[in-house]
Amino acid sequence: xxxxxxxxxxxxxxxxxxxxxxxxxxxxxxxxxxxxxxxxxxxxxxxxxxxxxxxxxxxxxxxxxxxxxxxxxxxxxxxxxxxxxxxxxxxxxxxxxxxxxxxxxxxxxxxxxxxxxxxxxxxxxxxxxxxxxxxxxxxxxxxxxxxxxxxxxxxxxxxxxxxxx
Amino acid sequence: xxxxxxxxxxxxxxxxxxxxxxxxxxxxxxxxxxxxxxxxxxxxxxxxxxxxxxxxxxxxxxxxxxxxxxxxxxxxxxxxxxxxxxxxxxxxxxxxxxxxxxxxxxxxxxxxxxxxxxxxxxxxxxxxxxxxxxxxxxxxxxxxxxxxxxxxxxxxxxxxxxxxxxxxxxxxxxxxxxxxxxxxxxxxxxxxxxxxxxxxxxxxxxxxxxxxxxxxxxxxxxxxxxxxxxxxxxxxxxxxxxx
Numbered sequence: 001x002x003x004x005x006x007x008x009x010x011x012x013x014x015x016x017x018x019x020x021x022x023x024x025x026x027x028x029x030x031x032x033x034x035x036x037x038x039x040x041x042x043x044x045x046x047x048x049x050x051x052x053x054x055x056x057x058x059x060x061x062x063x064x065x066x067x068x069x070x071x072x073x074x075x076x077x078x079x080x081x082x083x084x085x086x087x088x089x090x091x092x093x094x095x096x097x098x099x100x101x102x103x104x105x106x107x108x109x110x111x112x113x114x115x116x117x118x119x120x121x122x123x124x125x126x127x128x129x130x131x132x133x134x135x136x137x138x139x140x141x142x143x144x145x146x147x148x149x150x151x152x153x154x155x156x157x158x159x160x161x162x163x164x165x
Numbered sequence: 166x167x168x169x170x171x172x173x174x175x176x177x178x179x180x181x182x183x184x185x186x187x188x189x190x191x192x193x194x195x196x197x198x199x200x201x202x203x204x205x206x207x208x209x210x211x212x213x214x215x216x217x218x219x220x221x222x223x224x225x226x227x228x229x230x231x232x233x234x235x236x237x238x239x240x241x242x243x244x245x246x247x248x249x250x251x252x253x254x255x256x257x258x259x260x261x262x263x264x265x266x267x268x269x270x271x272x273x274x275x276x277x278x279x280x281x282x283x284x285x286x287x288x289x290x291x292x293x294x295x296x297x298x299x300x301x302x303x304x305x306x307x308x309x310x311x312x313x314x315x316x317x318x319x320x321x322x323x324x325x326x327x328x329x330x331x332x333x334x335x336x337x338x339x340x341x342x343x344x345x346x347x348x349x350x351x352x353x354x355x356x357x358x359x360x361x362x363x364x365x366x367x368x369x370x371x372x373x374x375x376x377x378x379x380x381x382x383x384x385x386x387x388x389x390x391x392x393x394x395x396x397x398x399x400x401x402x403x404x405x406x407x408x
Contacts, residue, residue, distance in 0.1 A: 001247075005199075008195070009195045012195045012198060013195070016190075016191040016193075017189065017190050017191055018183070019191075020189060020190070020191045021183040021184075021186045021189050022183050024183075024186065024189060025179060025182050025183050025186075030189070034191060034192075034193070037191055038191070038193055038197065038198065038201065039201070041198050042198050042201040042202050042205060043205075045198055045199065045202050046202045046205060046206070049246060049247065101175065101178055101179065102179070102182060105179075116175070119172055120172060120175050120176045120179050120180070121176075121179065121180065121183070123176065144168065145168065148168050148171055148172075151171070151175075152171070
């Protein structure tokens with residue numbers, strides 16, 4: 001047990017900031033991102049005997065955080081009036097040319113966003129993404145294709161700029 | 166720009182954003198994570214107890230939790246699980262613990278079950294882990310320890326066998342079935358005896374009994390001899406598919 005505690009502490013220290021930054025880019029709210037990542041690490045610790053052998057534990061944490069976000073958002077949507085949500089403060093906006101890209105990713109449906117985050121941030125291939133999400137490789141392909149289609153439509157200026165570089 | 170090129174472009178941009186957030190740190194110490202996990206387990210346990218009470222299913226496994234005169238060898242312990250290559254031990258809020266010996270683990274070659282468990286199972290680890298769950302036990306390999314006469318109460322201590330037929334279709338079948346120990350029912354001065362015996366006649370055997378902690382003998386026992394010395398044992402074929 002002590003060894004597992006030590007292993008997890010090392011993993012936590014090494015991965016927490018990276019995971020937080022990725023989740024922050026994905027949800028756009030610093031406080032929310034911190035809560036989500038802390039919750040994901042809590043679940044990782046509770047499953048550590050299994051998690052310690054996971055091939056990409058950081059991806060598992062980020063994916064779990066995004067899943068928690070979906071649950072949180074559904075619950076919050078039921079509990080709060082619309083105007084309260086609309087005026088929610090403390091959203092984070094990157095002040096770079098990539099604003100539109102980050103915003104567009106945050107607006108994607110949950111599963112499409114998960115696929116994008118895993119493919120982009122962790123460079124997972126289709127098989128690894130499918131295994132982590134518990135879906136087929138074909139379904140990963142469909143979500144990816146749809147997500148990229150949406151992003152192409154919503155951020156043509158970003159793509160033009162990147163191509164022009 | 167095709168999908169791969171677009172992904173590559175996005176990767177460059179988004180990882181750049183994430184890496185630029187150098188002032189963003191998760192400040193919570195790891196102790197906070199541990200505390201959150203304890204809260205989760207507590208809430209889950211309370212919810213589980215409430216569910217069990219509501220359904221009227223409390224301890225229907227035949228374990229005599231309220232058996233009078235038991236030793237109370239158990240102690241309060243937070244639920245949790247210990248998983249090793251050869252066994253999984255899960256402790257529950259109601260004080261019981263379940264043991265699954267991983268006869269056909271994911272580490273086994275396809276179609277093969279674990280053999281030579283007497284070599285592979287870490288008896289010291291299992292004994293210590295049971296002890297942590299409040300279950301005094303003597304776990305041996307190649308030997309089986311018994312007392313004469315054997316203390317009464319074995320069937321109040323061991324039970325809760327999950328019938329493999331009840332496992333939902335599509336779910337991995339665990340064999341042997343999960344064994345539940347009720348430490349509250351262990352009589353004072355006694356302990357469990359668990360013997361992992363060497364394979365014999367293509368069968369791997371794990372024997373269970375109850376012994377006097379201060380008066381017992383451990384003898385080399387084969388799978389063929391186990392019925393004469395142990396009140397209960399489980400066995401499975403080795404070098405073949407799941408039984």
